[in-house]
Amino acid sequence: MARILPLNQDITLSVIKTACSGCNLRELCLPYGLSLEELERLDDLVSTRRRIKRGDHLYRVSEPFDAIYAIRSGFFKTDVLLEDGREQVTGFQMAGELLGLDGISTEYHTCNAIALEDSEVCSIPFNRLEQLSREIHTLQHHFHKVMSREIVRDHGVMMLLGTMRAEERLATFLLNLSQRFTARGFSHAEFNLRMTREEIGSYLGLKLETVSRAFSRFHDEGYIAVQQKHIRILDVDGLKAMMSHRV
Amino acid sequence: MARILPLNQDITLSVIKTACSGCNLRELCLPYGLSLEELERLDDLVSTRRRIKRGDHLYRVSEPFDAIYAIRSGFFKTDVLLEDGREQVTGFQMAGELLGLDGISTEYHTCNAIALEDSEVCSIPFNRLEQLSREIHTLQHHFHKVMSREIVRDHGVMMLLGTMRAEERLATFLLNLSQRFTARGFSHAEFNLRMTREEIGSYLGLKLETVSRAFSRFHDEGYIAVQQKHIRILDVDGLKAMMSHRV
DNA sequence: GTTTCGGATTGATCCAAGTCAACCGTAAAA
DNA sequence: TTTTACGGTTGACTTGGATCAATCCGAAAC
Numbered sequence A, B: 001m002a003r004i005l006p007l008n009q010d011i012t013l014s015v016i017k018t019a020c021s022g023c024n025l026r027e028l029c030l031p032y033g034l035s036l037e038e039l040e041r042l043d044d045l046v047s048t049r050r051r052i053k054r055g056d057h058l059y060r061v062s063e064p065f066d067a068i069y070a071i072r073s074g075f076f077k078t079d080v081l082l083e084d085g086r087e088q089v090t091g092f093q094m095a096g097e098l099l100g101l102d103g104i105s106t107e108y109h110t111c112n113a114i115a116l117e118d119s120e121v122c123s124i125p126f127n128r129l130e131q132l133s134r135e136i137h138t139l140q141h142h143f144h145k146v147m148s149r150e151i152v153r154d155h156g157v158m159m160l161l162g163t164m165r166a167e168e169r170l171a172t173f174l175l176n177l178s179q180r181f182t183a184r185g186f187s188h189a190e191f192n193l194r195m196t197r198e199e200i201g202s203y204l205g206l207k208l209e210t211v212s213r214a215f216s217r218f219h220d221e222g223y224i225a226v227q228q229k230h231i232r233i234l235d236v237d238g239l240k241a242m243m244s245h246r247v
Numbered sequence C: 001g002t003t004t005c006g007g008a009t010t011g012a013t014c015c016a017a018g019t020c021a022a023c024c025g026t027a028a029a030a
Numbered sequence D: 001t002t003t004t005a006c007g008g009t010t011g012a013c014t015t016g017g018a019t020c021a022a023t024c025c026g027a028a029a030c
Helices: A009-017 A036-045 A126-135 A137-163 A166-183 A197-204 A208-221 A236-244 B009-017 B036-045 B126-135 B137-163 B166-183 B197-204 B208-221 B236-244
Strands: A049-052 A057-059 A067-073 A075-081 A087-094 A112-115 A119-125 A190-192 A224-227 A230-233 B049-052 B057-059 B067-073 B075-081 B087-094 B112-115 B119-125 B190-192 B224-227 B230-233
Touching (some): A036 A126, A067 A126, A075 B137, A087 A197, A119 A126, A126 B126, A137 A166, A137 B075, A137 B087, A137 B137, A166 A208, A166 A230, A197 A208, B036 B137, B087 B166, B087 B197, B137 B166, B166 B208, B166 B230, B197 B208
Antiparallel strands (some): A049 A119, A067 A119, A224 A230, B075 B087, B075 B112, B224 B230
């Protein structure tokens, strides 16, 4: 996937495709709402791409922060660690989503970002993003919305961790994944989990055995078909009922 | 609290005092790091003050968003509600902290902000803040840091809710409060809680009885003196040990 | 084709926190 | 001053999820 210099119209097109203006994720990602002219100015900034192999870190706690990352393809988890080794997965991120916002605050990263499959990200140097968003109002506003959306998402996770029972948590998680896959043009009903039961458990504040039992329960109830990491949702309403069924 | 036109030097001073440039919280709040000239431009924007009585809402879920709020004095909680009435307190906010960042994402508020004591906030119209931060780099960058800090704080809460035992949660909570009171020039060792045991419990993902028992335990161990809402921290190291003592 | 190994499942048991209930203390209302 | 009411404490008991442990399964390595 080496970058090819534009020699003729067709090849030019293929190069444009690797920039924001040609990226099919642009409506989910940072460029949302930008005009063509503005999009081209963003292209200049988002020039470097980085491949991350499954299991590798995109960044680690306490590394200096200087860029945020837009996921071009692949799947990530972010986590924070306690001194005694306890891990909390703070999120799973997929194509079009931004990583690294945690680093703005202290100029050091405060969580780890780890690829759960071979992935590709676009680096966005943060000082240049701030500069451009001083010039492009739409970009500025959209960036603020993205950060705010992350805060709102976090509130949802707090609600989940603070008040929901195990099966409600898992149902909420599955429906959220389904909805995000749908937004990316994939089946809402059938997908492969990229994370282990342990990672799901860490995210949901449960042990892996509890996650596994909840999967089995949903399977037995006929809400989903589970085969290891492959999930088929058979009864969305059943799951939705689980999501809110107190006791 | 009608605004008084400056007629002489003394009155001018008193007006300045009600603006950011004269506010003694400015180093904790939005104006952090601004030059005097920049500060004055921010003053124009942060002109309206609002008093909120104990128990009243500053804003509610689904109200249209158009401003963020800086707490001038007082104490707030923010919460989110599930359809069946379950409440999750997502944070407690004190002087110098910002409220309303959740609303940027959808242009509607997604949580409730409720005063836990008679309070006063400064309204900051958000479109004007964006405008000014396009002109003042320092303001833009600081605002981004504040949003990012909120995301990092949320990660800490997820860690607390996802991995810590009851007493670790309460110790973490008390030390966090203590640290924030210290930053505001109050005693680190002695303070009044503004929230009930139930609200603490909701924030920490515990029932009020469990919170009460944990307080009693800390009391019995000699870490703190508790008398209803009045707390005296007697042994910071003891509490810190609780914070990380697995089982 | 067989082995290996990490992840997933399932069962048996335990325990931290929830639930239910009684009672206490303090501050506001009468 | 007494009453009321709400928040807080404490005790007895229950329970959902953790823990411990034994397999199981499937993909990758041999």
